[in-house]
Amino acid sequence: MENKSTNKKISREKEIVSLMIDLYHKGGENTLTMEEYLDIKEYSMERLDSCPFGEDKTFCSSCQVHCYDGDHREKIRLVMRHSAPRMLFYHPVMMLRHTLASLKRS
Numbered sequence: 001m002e003n004k005s006t007n008k009k010i011s012r013e014k015e016i017v018s019l020m021i022d023l024y025h026k027g028g029e030n031t032l033t034m035e036e037y038l039d040i041k042e043y044s045m046e047r048l049d050s051c052p053f054g055e056d057k058t059f060c061s062s063c064q065v066h067c068y069d070g071d072h073r074e075k076i077r078l079v080m081r082h083s084a085p086r087m088l089f090y091h092p093v094m095m096l097r098h099t100l101a102s103l104k105r106s
């Protein structure tokens with residue numbers, strides 16, 4: 001059963017992933033159609049809601065299970081490669097808080 005802390009973590013991760021998808025979609029390297037953009041957003045939110053690790057969740061990028069199917073995994077890989085370094089520039093406080101929280105859990 002999910003507790004309040006897990007919900008908070010998952011909510012924060014959903015916010016971060018959503019921002020990263022937006023950054024990719026607005027950027028010059030974007031290869032997603034509007035339909036694909038909406039789909040990967042919805043899919044990644046669903047995956048986070050169903051994450052089996054809950055409280056012990058790590059970064060999705062370093063997850064050993066990686067619950068994304070092949071097509072969505074390829075798309076989120078493109079998003080992460082583009083947006084991860086840019087998040088430090090656009091949302092430094094959020095990324096610092098997220099990194100510290102993840103380090104505490106490891």
Ligand code: SF4
Pocket residue numbers: 047048050051052053057058059060061063064065066067068
């Ligand atoms: S990739 Fe791993 S950590 Fe991320 S939601 Fe799926 S199971 Fe959870």
